[in-house]
Each structure stands twice: as C-alpha cells, then as structure tokens.
Amino acid sequence: xxxxxxxxxxxxxxxxxxxxxxxxxxxxxxxxxxxxxxxxxxxxxxxxxxxxxxxxxxxxxxxxxxxxxxxxxxxxxxxxxxxxxxxxxxxxxxxxxxxxxxxxxxxxxxxxxxxxxxxxxxxxxxxxxxxxxxxxxxxxxxxxxxxxxxxxxxxxxxxxxxxxxxxxxxxxxxxxxxxxxxxxxxxxxxxxxxxxxxxxxxxxxxxxxxxxxxxxxxxxxxxxxxxxxxxxxxxxxxxxxxxxxxxxxxxxxxxxxxxxxxxxxxxxxxxxxxxxxxxxxxxxxxxxxxxxxxxxxxxxxxxxxxxxxxxxxxxxxxxxxxxxxxxxxxxxxxxxxxxxxxxxxxxxxxxxxxxxxxxxxxxxxxxxxxxxxxxxxxxxxxxxxxxxxxxxxxxxxxxxxxxxxxxxxxxxxxxxxxxxxxxxxxxxxxxxxxxxxxxxxxxxxxxxxxxxxxxxxxxxxxxxxxxxxxxxxxxxxxxxxxxxxxxxxxxxxxxxxxxxxxxxxxxxxxxxxxxxxxxxxxxxxxxxxxxxxxxxxxxxxxxxxxxxxxxxxxxxxxxxxxxxxxxxxxxxxxxxxxxxxxx
RNA sequence: GGGGCUGUAGCUCAGCUGGUUAGAGUGCCGGACUGUCACUCCGGAGGUCGCGGGUUCGAGCCCCGUCAGCCCCGCCA
Numbered sequence: 001x002x003x004x005x006x007x008x009x010x011x012x013x014x015x016x017x018x019x020x021x022x023x024x025x026x027x028x029x030x031x032x033x034x035x036x037x038x039x040x041x042x043x044x045x046x047x048x049x050x051x052x053x054x055x056x057x058x059x060x061x062x063x064x065x066x067x068x069x070x071x072x073x074x075x076x077x078x079x080x081x082x083x084x085x086x087x088x089x090x091x092x093x094x095x096x097x098x099x100x101x102x103x104x105x106x107x108x109x110x111x112x113x114x115x116x117x118x119x120x121x122x123x124x125x126x127x128x129x130x131x132x133x134x135x136x137x138x139x140x141x142x143x144x145x146x147x148x149x150x151x152x153x154x155x156x157x158x159x160x161x162x163x164x165x166x167x168x169x170x171x172x173x174x175x176x177x178x179x180x181x182x183x184x185x186x187x188x189x190x191x192x193x194x195x196x197x198x199x200x201x202x203x204x205x206x207x208x209x210x211x212x213x214x215x216x217x218x219x220x221x222x223x224x225x226x227x228x229x230x231x232x233x234x235x236x237x238x239x240x241x242x243x244x245x246x247x248x249x250x251x252x253x254x255x256x257x258x259x260x261x262x263x264x265x266x267x268x269x270x271x272x273x274x275x276x277x278x279x280x281x282x283x284x285x286x287x288x289x290x291x292x293x294x295x296x297x298x299x300x301x302x303x304x305x306x307x308x309x310x311x312x313x314x315x316x317x318x319x320x321x322x323x324x325x326x327x328x329x330x331x332x333x334x335x336x337x338x339x340x341x342x343x344x345x346x347x348x349x350x351x352x353x354x355x356x357x358x359x360x361x362x363x364x365x366x367x368x369x370x371x372x373x374x375x376x377x378x379x380x381x382x383x384x385x386x387x388x389x390x391x392x393x394x395x396x397x398x399x400x401x402x403x404x405x406x407x408x409x410x411x412x413x414x415x416x417x418x419x420x421x422x423x424x425x426x427x428x429x430x431x432x433x434x435x436x437x438x439x440x441x442x443x444x445x446x447x448x449x450x451x452x453x454x455x456x457x458x459x460x461x462x463x464x465x466x467x468x469x470x471x472x473x474x475x476x477x478x479x480x481x482x483x484x485x486x487x488x489x490x491x492x493x494x495x496x497x498x499x500x501x502x503x504x505x506x507x508x509x510x511x512x513x514x515x516x517x518x519x520x521x522x523x524x525x526x527x528x529x530x531x532x533x534x535x536x537x538x539x540x541x542x543x544x545x546x547x548x549x550x551x552x553x554x555x556x557x558x559x560x561x562x563x564x565x566x567x568x569x570x571x572x573x574x575x576x577x578x579x580x581x582x583x
Numbered sequence: 584g585g586g587g588c589u590g591u592a593g594c595u596c597a598g599c600u601g602g603u604u605a606g607a608g609u610g611c612c613g614g615a616c617u618g619u620c621a622c623u624c625c626g627g628a629g630g631u632c633g634c635g636g637g638u639u640c641g642a643g644c645c646c647c648g649u650c651a652g653c654c655c656c657g658c659c660a
C-alpha cells in the first residue's frame with residue numbers, strides 16, 4: 001500500500017511518485033488550497049492539495065479531514081521553493097503534491113491532543129495513561145520505544161556473541177516466602193493451591209548452571225507486589241544472566257561489555273574498566289551504597305579535630321560513639337540562609353538532629369556552626385575562602401543518610417558542574433548480613449544463596465556482621481543499574497548460613513528444596529547478575545519516569561488505566577478457581 | 584500503612600475576603616479565504632467546579648469524609 005514512510009522523504013526523492021499512509025497531524029485549509037501535515041513513526045511531511053492536480057472528490061475529502069484520521073495519499077514529491085522551506089522539519093525541503101487522498105481510518109476527535117503547539121503542556125498523566133494509544137503516537141514516546149527496541153536487540157546480540165544462551169524460564173512458578181510480596185495465581189485444577197509470578201528467575205538460572213548450560217541470559221519479565229515509585233513498576237524487565245566457572249571479576253567483565261554496548265547504542269562512549277569501590281568506602285566517602293561519582297565532593301571525618309571548645313552536645317555525641325562528618329563545598333559561601341535551611345531540613349528528614357554550617361570568608365569562619373564545632377576544629381580544618389562547611393554529628397547510621405541527602409542537593413545547586421558525564425562504578429564487598437532492627441537478628445542483606453567472601457569464612461560464627469558478601473552492584477550516576485553475586489555451591493556452607501539465619505532443616509527443604517536438591521546434584525561454581533533494563537532505558541532516553549519507556553505502564557496504585565486492570569470477575573469465575581472474596 | 588501536592592469546558596489553566604448569569608487560551612462546529620506550516624479572519628456550541636455529606640441567607644471557595652493521579656517515606660531477599 002505504501003511506497004515510503006512520511007518522515008523519510010528528502011530532497012533526493014524529488015520527482016518520485018509516492019504512496020503514503022499516515023495520521024492527519026494538522027491541516028491548514030486556505031480555501032482553494034489545503035495542506036496536510038501527515039505523520040507516521042518516521043516523522044511529518046507536508047502534503048499539498050491543489051484543485052488543479054487533485055483527482056475527483058479529493059479536495060472535498062481533504063477539506064473534511066479531522067485530526068488523527070488515517071489516510072492514504074498518492075502524489076509527487078516536489079522540491080519546495082527556497083522561501084517556502086520549513087527548516088524545523090526533517091522533510092521540510094520537500095512536499096508531496098497529492099493526486100488522491102483516501103480516508104481509510106476515520107477517527108473521533110482525540111480526547112487528548114497528539115499535535116501540540118509550541119509551549120503547550122502535556123495533558124495530565126492520568127489522561128495520558130487512560131488514552132494511551134493517543135499518547136503513544138507522540139513523537140517523544142515513539143522515540144523512547146524505538147530506543148528501547150534498539151537496546152534490547154543490542155543486549156541480545158552482545159550476550160549471544162559472548163556465548164550466552166537465551167533460555168526462557170516459567171512465568172507460573174512457586175511462591176517464594178522470601179523478599180517481596182508475590183503476585184499469586186490460583187490453580188483451577190488444584191483447589192486451594194497457587195502459583196506465583198516470578199520476582200526474578202534467580203533459582204531457575206542457578207538450576208540451569210547445575211544442568212550444564214554454562215552461560216545463560218534472558219530478557220526476563222519480573223513481578224513484585226510492592227508499592228511503586230517513579231522508577232518502580234509492578235512488572236519490570238531485567239537483563240538476567242548467570243555463568244559457571246566464573247569469579248566475581250569474570251561476571252563484571254561480562255556486565256561491563258553489555259553496558260558499554262548499550263551506552264554505545266545510545267550514542268555515548270564510555271571507558272572500561274569501571275572503578276571499584278568497597279561498600280564501606282562508599283558509605284564513608286558518600287554516605288550511600290550507590291554514589292553519584294560525577295561530582296568530586298566527598299564526606300570528610302572531622303572527629304579527630306573536635307576539641308574542648310566544641311559545644312557539649314557535639315562532645316557528648318562523640319563519647320556516645322558518634323562522629324562529626326562534613327561536606328566541604330567549594331565556592332558556596334554565598335549560599336543564602338534559605339538555601340542552607342533547605343539542606344538542614346533534608347538532614348533532619350534523614351534522621352539527623354540538625355545541620356551545623358560555617359562559611360569561610362576572607363576574615364575566617366562565620367556562621368551558626370562556629371560555636372557548635374568550636375574554633376579549634378575550624379582552625380585545624382583551615383579551608384579556602386568561599387568554602388561552605390556542612391556538618392552532622394551522630395552515629396554513622398544517621399550521618400551517612402543525612403550527608404548523602406545534603407550532598408545530592410548540593411550537587412544540584414547552579415554553580416556545580418559534573419566533572420564527568422558518565423560515572424560508572426562497581427560497589428563491592430557488601431555485608432552478607434544486616435541487623436534487623438525489630439528482631440535484633442541477622443537477616444541476609446540480599447538472598448540466602450550469596451556466597452560469603454573467602455577471607456571472612458572464619459567470622460561467620462563469631463562476628464557475622466563483619467562478613468563480606470561476594471555481592472556487587474553496578475552503579476551509574478547515583479543509580480543502581482543492577483546487582484549480582486557469586487552463589488553458594490558448597491552444601492556445608494549453605495547449611496551454616498541457614499543455621500545462622502535460624503531457618504530449620506524442615507523449613508529449608510520446604511522453601512528451597514528444589515534448589516538445594518539441584519545444588520546437591522553436582523553444581524559448578526557459578527555467579528551472575530541482573531540489570532534493571534527499564535531503568536537503563538529511562539536513563540538513556542532522558543526520561544524521568546519508567547512510564548515514559550513502557551508502552552502500557554501501570555499507575556502508582558498498580559492500576560492499568562487504559563485496559564482497566566485489575567477488575568472484578570464473575571462469581572462463576574471465582575468459583576471455578578475455588579475462591580471467595582471477603583470484602 | 585504514613586506524609587505532601589493536584590482535581591473547574593475535550594485539553595491547559597484563571598477564578599479576589601464566601602455574594603449577580605463561573606472566565607481565558609486552545610481544540611471542536613459553521614462560514615470566508617489559492618502558498619500555508621502554531622495559517623488568518625468572522626460567528627457558535629460547550630460546565631455533575633472529582634464524588635458524598637456538613638456549616639451558611641448564600642459554597643468552585645470554609646469543614647469532614649471519600650475517590651483518582653503524581654511525588655516521597657515505610658516496603659522493594
């Protein structure tokens with residue numbers, strides 16, 4: 001039906017007779033003469049309709065067109081006169097002189113505009129989600145989904161080239177009482193029994209290693225029934241991979257290859273290898289396990305400089321096991337009181353008692369923090385004129401999140417420019433366990449199959465909090481792109497971990513039996529990784545929400561406004577599934 | 584589960600201290616117009632002020648509740 005796409009026509013096509021199909025973006029009817037901006041996924045082209053050339057009732061058809069109607073156009077590509085060109089359009093040097101125009105898909109007046117005027121805002125997101133087909137016609141979203149397609153193809157090609165096999169795993173799986181809440185699917189043939197949708201293919205991919213598939217990957221859909229955010233959807237896509245006979249470094253090489261290729265596909269050149277940062281170091285220097293390394297500013301420890309002239313609450317906090325930690329922001333002493341109060345509010349929201357601040361002027365240190373921190377400390381710090389010092393006192397569990405929040409805000413202030421555009425890093429040596437504040441017991445920081453660090457086996461019993469995991473995160477500009485680990489394949493070690501976590505044998509068998517049996521059947525050492533693909537697509541598309549890189553996303557209440565899911569079902573359908581509802 | 588913001592014409596928004604018939608831009612409909620490209624000009628239609636209750640002589644505006652969307656905290660092995 002078509003000979004070309006609208007958006008593809010160029011001056012080199014002049015003279016050709018073309019057949020186009022597309023959506024009426026806008027029309028300009030000048031009376032005897034009319035113009036149509038015709039749109040398809042490649043872009044816009046102007047169609048001119050002139051009674052001298054148009055056949056039959058074509059002029060009448062054109063003058064009756066409404067926006068978003070689908071038409072077929074036949075005509076000749078002609079070069080526009082120099083004064084008639086439109087430099088804002090990729091096709092602006094040419095237009096199509098129509099001989100016939102046929103309506104093939106009449107359209108109701110769109111509920112939300114697809115063609116927008118300069119400066120027009122987008123319709124409310126609720127409406128954009130409800131009328132998703134219209135919103136998806138917008139060139140911006142079409143560009144995002146095109147990029148997403150290219151990234152997916154790129155990932156497949158790179159993984160495949162490295163010898164990884166794409167193997168699909170079940171969507172109907174066994175509920176895992178660990179981790180996030182499962183989406184459950186009732187069984188019709190087994191009354192009272194349920195499948196779960198996978199939170200990730202974790203166990204299956206380990207079993208594939210046991211089964212000898214060596215190198216596996218999957219563009220895997222995952223499901224978690226938890227509350228949502230701008231960067232979190234109930235169903236999401238991972239680039240999931242696992243490999244046998246590998247070290248932590250081997251896995252990281254593979255992941256770096258994928259990330260370099262994806263960024264390349266989006267037009268960015270990034271350098272390898274990515275720098276490594278130990279978890280403890282990341283927390284010390286940035287207060288967070290996913291630091292934004294585009295900015296050089298770091299947290300420093302001022303505790304050794306605290307002297308007797310510091311305020312009592314500062315000295316008391318140090319005696320109680322706290323530290324004074326601070327950000328030293330160059331060229332920020334001109335910050336207004338309002339701006340600093342904003343930082344203080346962030347620190348308090350993160351749990352700090354308050355924020356101490358001082359400005360280094362030519363005359364010396366000034367500001368509220370000079371009393372609290374004491375003159376001796378500030379003298380020892382020295383500092384360059386123009387420096388703004390922002391300090392927090394307390395335990396690391398308080399000062400780290402507080403200073404991370406302040407640092408994030410400070411890096412967004414107008415004068416701050418990133419020292420690099422793409423800051424990747426590996427964060428390694430995470431703790432294997434973390435303390436559950438409610439029960440006071442050790443819980444796995446990730447999943448219970450993550451192998452401890454070889455050097456720390458000795459501390460498993462004596463100091464579990466000190467044991468490092470062979471777990472690693474890929475971090476980009478302050479975003480966690482994914483995480484992975486080397487898995488436990490030694491049954492004795494696995495039993496020890498379960499015992500430390502207080503999981504009795506009977507429960508181990510019930511919950512993880514099919515994995516444990518698998519590992520007992522001859523398991524190669526293995527490890528893997530999972531990249532959050534939606535988030536990567538979002539970052540590379542320059543979008544601020546996952547909803548802008550998904551064709552049919554859910555709202556923050558996990559509703560699909562377009563199709564209207566979830567929904568009630570007929571009592572008979574519930575009965576067939578042996579279900580009753582309670583409210 | 585908790586906090587914040589928003590909800591007025593198809594869309595984007597204004598609406599004063601609670602007071603006559605709720606406005607603008609755009610879109611839509613009708614008319615004019617042969618080189619426009621956010622065409623222009625003339626005319627017209629279009630409202631459950633999210634929903635429910637309350638206060639008041641009187642509520643788009645105040646109060647209570649509720650629904651929806653967005654952002655954040657908790658949560659997300």
